[in-house]
Amino acid sequence: MHRHVLFIALGLAVAPAISRSAPPESSLTVTAAWTRATPPGTRTGAGYLTIENRGPEDRLLSAESPRAGRVEIHGMSNTGGVMKMWPIKDGLVVPKGGQLSLAPGGTHLMLLELDRPIALGEKLPMVLRFEKAGVVEIELQVMPLGSKGPGSQPASRPGAAIR
Numbered sequence: 001m002h003r004h005v006l007f008i009a010l011g012l013a014v015a016p017a018i019s020r021s022a023p024p025e026s027s028l029t030v031t032a033a034w035t036r037a038t039p040p041g042t043r044t045g046a047g048y049l050t051i052e053n054r055g056p057e058d059r060l061l062s063a064e065s066p067r068a069g070r071v072e073i074h075g076m077s078n079t080g081g082v083m084k085m086w087p088i089k090d091g092l093v094v095p096k097g098g099q100l101s102l103a104p105g106g107t108h109l110m111l112l113e114l115d116r117p118i119a120l121g122e123k124l125p126m127v128l129r130f131e132k133a134g135v136v137e138i139e140l141q142v143m144p145l146g147s148k149g150p151g152s153q154p155a156s157r158p159g160a161a162i163r
């Protein structure tokens with residue numbers, strides 16, 4: 001009984017120290033984060049975004065969303081009208097001082113096992129996990145079915161929601 005209380009107290013004491021050690025400003029900015037509304041009955045969707053990097057090389061390791069059972073990073077090719085998608089397991093490099101773009105027809109975030117269709121007007125929460133920058137929380141703007149994407153709009157402020 002007393003041991004349990006001690007462990008809980010330690011946990012509370014350690015948590016703030018960890019968040020303080022995180023960089024106060026991230027070098028990553030996510031812009032133009034969006035997805036498309038999906039028709040009723042659809043369990044999959046695709047997310048697109050641009051990551052601008054003012055710092056050293058980083059790597060997008062994975063993504064998740066409370067709205068999807070899982071999110072995979074997918075590569076895509078279209079050769080002679082044959083469309084192929086495949087999971088990219090070891091993540092994507094965000095080049096030093098450069099940017100990484102996930103866009104229709106290419107690399108995308110595949111949302112699988114959606115709990116319900118994606119509706120126009122909602123903002124789809126997404127968590128991105130980076131090798132160096134850690135966790136970045138963003139929201140995907142929902143565009144109409146068939147949309148080619150929004151203009152460049154910040155999805156996260158530098159340093160915001162970084163843990």
Ligand SMILES: [Cu+2]
Nearest residue numbers: 074085108110
């Ligand atoms: Cu895909």
